[in-house]
Amino acid sequence: MKLRNRLLPFGAGLAALLLAAGCATGSQPAANSGGADENGDITFSFWGTNSEAASLKAIAAAFEQANPGTKVTTNWIQADYEQKLQTSIAAGTQATVIEISNTSLAGFAPSFAEQQVDPTKFVQPNISEALKYDGKYYATPFTAKPKVMAVNLDAFKAAGLPAPSPTTPLSLDEFKTIVAKLSHGEGKKRVYGTSNMWFKGWLTAAGGGFYNADATACTFGDQQGVATAQYIVDLQKQRYAPSSIDIEGQDQAQWFAAGRLGTFSDFGPWTVADFAKISKPNWTLVPVPGKGFPMEVGGLAIAKNASGKKLETAKKFVEFVSTQQVAQDLLIQGNTALGVPIIAASTPTLEKVLPPERNLAAFTTALKTGLISPSVPREGQISGDADKGITSYTPLGSGKDDVAKILPGLNDKCTAALKQ
Amino acid sequence: MNPTIGWIRQLAESWGVPAVLVPLVPFLVLLVALYAVIGLAAYGAKRAWPRADKTIAFWLFISPWLIGFLVFTVGPMLSSVYVSLTSWDLITPPKFVGVANYTEAFQDPRVGQAIKVTLLYAVISVPLQTALAFAVSLLMNVDLPGIRLFRTIWYLPSLVSGVAQIVLFLWVFNPQYGLVNDVLGKAGIQGPGWFNDASWALPTVILMSLWTVGGAMVIYLAGLKDVPTSLYEAAALDGAGRLRLFWHVTLPQLSPIILFNVLTGIIGALQIFTQGFIANGGPKDSLLFFVYYLYDNAFQNFRMGYASALAWILFVIIMALTAVTLRGSAFAIYYETEMGGRRRRPRLRKG
Secondary structure, rough: OHHHHHHHHHHHHHHHHHHHHOOOOOOOOOOOHHHOOOOOEEEEOOOHHHHHHHHHHHHOOOOOOHHOOOOEEEEEOOOOOHHHHHHHHHHOOOOEEEEEEEHHHHHHHHEEEEEEEOOOOOOOHHHHOOOOOOEEEOEEEEEOOOOEEEEEEEHHOOOOOOOOOOOOOOHHHHHHHHHHHHHHHHHHHEEEOOOOOHHHHHHHHOOOOOOOOOOEEEEOOHHHHHHHHHHHHHHHHHHOOOOOOOOOOOOOHHHHHHEEEEEEEEEHHHHHHHOOOOOOOOOOEEOOOOOOOOOOOEEEEEOOOOOHHHHHHHHHHHHHHHHHHHHHHHEEEHHHHHHOOOHHHHHHHHHHHOOOHHHHHHHHHHHHHHHHHOOOOOHHHHHHHHHHHHHHHHOOOOOOHHHHHHHHHHHHHHHHHHHH | OOOOHHHHHHHHHHOOOOOHOOOOOHHHHHHHHHHHHHHHHHHHHHHHHHHHHHHHHHHHHHHHHHHHHHHHHHHHHHHHHHHEEEOOOOOOOEOOOOOHHHHHHOOOOHHHHHHHHHHHHHHHHHHHHHHHHHHHHHHHOOOOHHHHHHHHHHHHHOOOOOHHHHHHHHHOOOOOOOHHHHHHHOOOOOOOHHHHOOHHHHHHHHHEEEEEEEHHHHHHHHHHHHOOOHHHHHHOOOOOOHHHHEEEEHHHHHHHHHHHHHHHHHHHHOOOOOOHOOOOOHHHHHHOOOHHHHHHHHHOOHHHHHHHHHHHHHHHHHHHHHHHHHHHHHHHHOOOOOOOOOOOOOOOOOO
């Protein structure tokens, strides 16, 4: 009894100590270590669909195989990637290597380690340039996501139009003439010359941009922006392109398969799988008209607080994914692609996914000429607010107001937010 | 990572615990440690106050909930008070800014819009839901063959989660291909844009909310079943007709239940989120509900400090409205025991 009386406070004290130690905040948040900071095991977080995740998991497995004794624990975040990334950074549990898009880089740069990137390893300098912030690299590119345009060759034939060039983009005026000729019919069976038109994309195609080159001002409401918006509104008004209300809840790839679209302009590498199933109508890929749509670049960042062996492994992993052909080839799984490989040796891999007449080589052309939008901190808020205004008030969304009256005002607000 | 947790994880790994269970081990170990401390405190308390064993047992039994409440509700609430006084994007350390977030909220026109939209929704939807649920419960209170099936059918939509519900209604109210506009079209009426039209978006959400009155209906139905038949009989003997029976017996008897449903309805309406989230705030901020705006600031704009300030403003609004409703309704609520009524099932003394 006496011994028990003595042991009890001791046991309680020990339990309390353990509890206090276990609940105390760590002095310095560390990258998610899985309990062993001193080993070289790393974690890798990424977003994406099933097939995109399969690509990245295969790449991680290939890295482990090439580096025996190294472990890469993958963390596939299926939804709300940036939100979960941000909260994991706040909690100090972020992965060692983090997938990040060039458009989101600026907001996350303070939590990433600076990297050394050799631009000559990639097919064009723009690709690595996209992952610079304040003149420094905070991520290494591993894939690019240029856009191309699918054309319904049967519809072109029926309208007596020649197929567009597989390598040279149409001008915006030529495109307008073509879609007018492709459009016909009424009601729910109406055939539109083109799919719904993405303002940001067509703005770049027309030579404008959402921001200016150094991201100090918004430019979507300048003369070029208003003219492009008017171009889209005109095509919608003449019913050559469906409005956002027309396509609500609709799958435009299915419309294309059903012959309801003459062209499909927002075609990314991930769209290949959907279109691979379409044998009728006959289709092929061509460059997006004008200067093309902005190209997204996928990068790999390393957590700022990674150190020691983890940092070494992380650098090795990033180098492997970005520059090794075995990894770059794995970006393509079956007939779907996470993105276009960015090293010259791997670019033909995507082109071979479908027969040559589908012209997947259009992606390689778009990769070499693709324009990249600058990355701004608080991109979600700034561009989100502008987008919301544009879609709420103008016919580019569900509104009815004149684009010439609305866009300049939204543009000024956007610039003011950018300068805050 | 906390070094102690890291150490426990390492220990678990070295003992061959399967990798998927390793994160659970520190939690379980700390839980055992916590209950060791609590158990010992209870043991000490029992020795000091031997007659308080029931009180000690009470606290021990409710301790899982109490700990969860303190750690996962009170803790984050207190922490959000501090966060609301900072500027914090989760990436860089929080910066103390005093009451700047609150000042900004009072000058932010979108906060005004969010309050307007949310209050409008509450003011219109809560009375409509209450009236409909009450009316349906009256209909469901009659004894007819198959009435239980009808009750089930009315209740079923309440089981559909918020996201599934709005996705379903986005289809029903689709301006081009939706069921509603299709039916209206057949009657020669050009249907509105519903969720795509700034002036129709909120009425559409209100209409949608009426689909799930089944939950409240079940509560009213239980209340109706509980009204003593002797009251109806006595009133009928005094010559009361159906309307008077409803007005002087049913309504007063159900008034505490109506108050409960109205109060929970108001709180729920002020916290509406999913509809605004899925509709992305609606055209021209027509569905900018307060909680959605709060979420938008926290997880889209990454302004945790501002979002926390908004959360506290909402807390005050809900508290104030609840208090006003409670005080304002006091005169109309009939509590049987207060009015000299007696308990329907008095406890009999043993022996």
